[in-house]
Amino acid sequence: MTRLFACLLISLLGYALPTVTSAEDTHMTDPRTSLGMTPVERAEFLSEMRKMLGSIQGILQGISTEDRKMIAEFATQSGNRMARATPDSLRNRLPQAFKDIGGPTHLMFEELVVRAETDDMGDLLKHTTDIMGQCMSCHSQFRAD
Ligand code: HEC
Structure with missing residues (x-):
């Protein structure tokens, strides 16, 4: 049996x-929401994402060596310039909840560019941690396919 x-x-x-x-x-x-991307859009999008990770890495290195120019340069890469690079064909299809996290994230990088001139390193680190909270929040909700 x-x-x-x-x-x-x-x-x-x-x-x-x-x-x-x-x-x-x-x-x-x-359980994450699919963004309905084509394979080409996905490849381009993920490449931008890897640039954002590179920005964070450069910013942290800049903070650890107190190099204000380096912080500003790496923050600039993920600022409004990157936001503008999203093609309209994709932007128009992205859910509002996604844009509500993405838009402010690029603005926070722009804010870091300005604050890198004068703020002390502890405050810059705190702001970078807040930016990473945005990465976490979006990654838990959406997937790029
Ligand atoms: C508005 C939404 C959003 C924000 C904000 C966001 N991401 Fe992403 N990211 C995504 C999505 C969606 C994926 C794809 C995840 C998947 O399909 O599994 C992704 C993927 C990635 C990847 C993987 C790239 C690859 O080649 O597979 C990296 C690295 C990454 N993000 C870094 C970051 C960093 C660093 C930040 C913050 C500075 C950030 N992202 C902010 C939505 C976002």
Whole structure:
């Protein structure tokens, strides 16, 4: 009886396992909202994202070496210039909730450019932490596909 049960279980697992690992299933278990991007839009978008990570890295290095010029340069890369680079065809389709996080994030980088001239390093670090709160908030809600 136990052996029969074991056989049944193994054959059932055989059916179940391929579905568990399929891409379809990954989407079903990912609760984030899809942004409905084409593969080309996605590649371009993710490249901008990696630039944002590069900005954060450069800003933190600038803060740790008290290099104000470096902080401003890296913050500029992810400021309004990056916001303007989003093609209209994509911008018009993005959900408002996404834009409500994205727009202010670019403005916070612009604010950092200005504050890098005079603020003390502790305040600049605090502002950078606040910017990263925006990254966290958006990443938990949306996915780029
Ligand atoms: C308004 C929304 C939003 C904000 C703000 C945001 N991101 Fe993203 N980011 C995304 C989405 C959506 C993805 C794709 C996630 C997915 O599809 O799994 C992503 C992906 C990434 C990736 C992965 C890139 C790759 O090549 O796969 C990095 C790195 C990244 N973001 C860095 C950042 C950093 C650093 C910040 C903050 C300074 C930030 N992002 C702010 C939405 C955002």
